[in-house]
Amino acid sequence: MHExxxxxxxxxxxxxxxxxxxxxxxxxxxxLVLEDSYGPIxxxxxxxxxxxxxxxxxxxxxxxxxxxxxxxxxxxxxxxxARVCIPYIPGxxxxxxxxxxxxxxxxxxxxxxVDLYVVDGHGIAHPRRFGIASHIGxxxxxxxxxxxxxxxxxxxxxxxxxxxxxxxxxxxxALILESGRGSKIYVSPGHRITPFSxxxxxxSMLRRGHRLPEPTRVADRISKSLRARLKVSDMxxxxxxxxxxxxxxxxx
DNA sequence: GCGACAG
DNA sequence: ATCTTGTCGC
Numbered sequence: 155m156h157e158x159x160x161x162x163x164x165x166x167x168x169x170x171x172x173x174x175x176x177x178x179x180x181x182x183x184x185x186l187v188l189e190d191s192y193g194p195i196x197x198x199x200x201x202x203x204x205x206x207x208x209x210x211x212x213x214x215x216x217x218x219x220x221x222x223x224x225x226x227x228x229x230x231x232x233x234x235x236a237r238v239c240i241p242y243i244p245g246x247x248x249x250x251x252x253x254x255x256x257x258x259x260x261x262x263x264x265x266x267x268v269d270l271y272v273v274d275g276h277g278i279a280h281p282r283r284f285g286i287a288s289h290i291g292x293x294x295x296x297x298x299x300x301x302x303x304x305x306x307x308x309x310x311x312x313x314x315x316x317x318x319x320x321x322x323x324x325x326x327x328a329l330i331l332e333s334g335r336g337s338k339i340y341v342s343p344g345h346r347i348t349p350f351s352x353x354x355x356x357x358s359m360l361r362r363g364h365r366l367p368e369p370t371r372v373a374d375r376i377s378k379s380l381r382a383r384l385k386v387s388d389m390x391x392x393x394x395x396x397x398x399x400x401x402x403x404x405x406x
Numbered sequence: 407g408c409g410a411c412a413g
Numbered sequence: 414a415t416c417t418t419g420t421c422g423c
Contacts, residue, residue, distance in 0.1 A: 286412075
């Protein structure tokens with residue numbers, strides 16, 4: 155009935171084709187809406203993943219945390235832990251992280267209304283205009299924004315006084331926000347939003363002294379708390395209700 | 407062939 | 414992303 159999980163993962167990895175994944179991204183691009191297409195925003199979901207190596211295997215903890223907007227209070231949180239088989243390949247991040255992110259996102263949506271996703275990674279500032287934020291946005295058919303700490307694609311220039319990332323034709327892919335000491339973040343549309351609206355929304359979710367917008371920052375803290383827990387006890391695969399585990403959320 | 411390269 | 418010691422500064 156149940157195969158050796160070690161072999162199962164090796165099998166997944168060997169069947170994963172970067173070429174086909176790239177082609178999937180090119181095809182999915184046709185579903186992208188790069189205009190503002192959303193109603194009032196009341197609830198924003200922040201997404202992030204943390205990893206822990208256990209011998210040969212890598213385990214991921216995908217976190218989806220819901221915050222009210224603009225008050226930015228934590229309303230709900232779901233985490234999903236599972237083995238991650240697909241390696242990190244620049245430009246194909248979504249195929250690695252979606253495995254643990256999708257279950258968390260679906261469960262969060264099953265009991266909440268989500269108006270916007272803020273994802274750790276790029277949106278259209280991507281070689282094929284389909285980074286993980288666009289991937290999440292299109293799959294869930296919801297507005298989404300990518301927030302990345304490092305550049306992946308695009309030329310940096312200044313447009314009307316603002317730092318931006320542009321493509322080969324000079325079209326704006328992302329706005330670069332800086333929070334003091336040279337720490338910048340790249341904000342790009344995922345789906346159903348423009349670069350400028352994305353930047354305006356992210357700016358409104360930045361709290362003083364912090365580099366990342368609240369949804370991303372909280373998701374990051376929770377995923378890292380989970381990682382610490384995974385290192386000591388070996389919890390199996392499955393869902394974790396963050397809000398019923400005080401140690402995971404009491405520090406925001 | 408040589409760099410660049412989200413998390 | 415994760416690993417990992419000391420160190421600079423508020």
